[in-house]
Amino acid sequence: xxxxxxxxxxxxxxxxxxxxxxxxxxxxxxxxxxxxxxxxxxxxxxxxxxxxxxxxxxxxxxxxxxxxxxxxxxxxxxxxxxxxxxxxxxxxxxxxxxxxxxxxxxxxx
Amino acid sequence: xxxxxxxxxxxxxxxxxxxxxxxxxxxxxxxxxxxxxxxxxxxxxxxxxxxxxxxxxxxxxxxxxxxxxxxxxxxxxxxxxxxxxxxxxxxxxxxxxxxxxxxxxxxxx
DNA sequence: CACCGTGTTGCCCATCTACTGCTACAAATA
DNA sequence: TATTTGTAGCAGTAGATGGGCAACACGGTG
Numbered sequence: 703x704x705x706x707x708x709x710x711x712x713x714x715x716x717x718x719x720x721x722x723x724x725x726x727x728x729x730x731x732x733x734x735x736x737x738x739x740x741x742x743x744x745x746x747x748x749x750x751x752x753x754x755x756x757x758x759x760x761x762x763x764x765x766x767x768x769x770x771x772x773x774x775x776x777x778x779x780x781x782x783x784x785x786x787x788x789x790x791x792x793x794x795x796x797x798x799x800x801x802x803x804x805x806x807x808x809x810x811x
Numbered sequence: 812x813x814x815x816x817x818x819x820x821x822x823x824x825x826x827x828x829x830x831x832x833x834x835x836x837x838x839x840x841x842x843x844x845x846x847x848x849x850x851x852x853x854x855x856x857x858x859x860x861x862x863x864x865x866x867x868x869x870x871x872x873x874x875x876x877x878x879x880x881x882x883x884x885x886x887x888x889x890x891x892x893x894x895x896x897x898x899x900x901x902x903x904x905x906x907x908x909x910x911x912x913x914x915x916x917x918x919x920x
Numbered sequence: 921c922a923c924c925g926t927g928t929t930g931c932c933c934a935t936c937t938a939c940t941g942c943t944a945c946a947a948a949t950a
Numbered sequence: 951t952a953t954t955t956g957t958a959g960c961a962g963t964a965g966a967t968g969g970g971c972a973a974c975a976c977g978g979t980g
Contacts, residue, residue, distance in 0.1 A: 720925080742928085
């Protein structure tokens with residue numbers, strides 16, 4: 703029961719799909735999809751970025767949310783980090799309260 | 812002439828090491844290290860996180876700086892993102908000027 | 921009960937990444 | 951000139967990544 707898995711299952715149920723229906727839509731086998739939802743992947747611990755992309759698309763989910771739940775950094779964030787590395791290094795050192803305040807300020811302006 | 816490569820070469824020169832000296836210290840072959848410094852890795856793959864770790868250690872360099880130059884997200888930043896995903900999603904949408912301002916504020920408090 | 925659709929599991933496998941290891945050669949150094 | 955240093959090509963590979971297949975379990979339905 704990984705975090706992504708749980709969310710994917712929710713999205714799938716909302717769409718009313720079964721594992722065997724959804725699997726071919728996103729180009730994987732139904733058994734693999736089952737393992738993804740239950741966090742039972744034998745080797746790696748999270749689905750690939752491209753699979754998450756197709757899942758988000760097919761299930762009308764938030765791709766970046768799913769990526770983050772799968773402990774993968776969304777490219778939208780990663781690219782920004784590579785563009786402004788110093789800023790994100792200092793931001794990453796902030797505590798939770800500070801970060802919330804800064805994010806709130808960012809939303810206002 | 813990749814960004815990491817250039818920085819690694821600087822650090823190595825400062826320490827006065829040759830490629831053949833440094834390579835065994837970080838556990839790789841000298842020819843591979845040469846390609847890393849010159850960005851001549853096949854199909855533009857970057858040096859592994861663990862190699863960069865050993866290089867930073869041996870050359871007294873800033874590990875996170877090297878990681879970022881190698882277009883890898885340092886774990887120190889990645890973990891913080893997974894802890895505060897919403898905050899970083901909004902921060903990543905800020906423009907350069909906003910980010911600089913926010914980082915400056917963060918440093919003050 | 922028999923059946924069927926659904927989900928679950930164990931084992932197997934192809935591809936890719938990050939290298940190794942060797943060779944040869946050019947340029948710098950002494 | 952002799953030795954050291956850096957460059958470059960190329961074949962090969964262990965381990966991680968990203969899956970597939972077949973069988974099995976289980977609950978609802980006729």
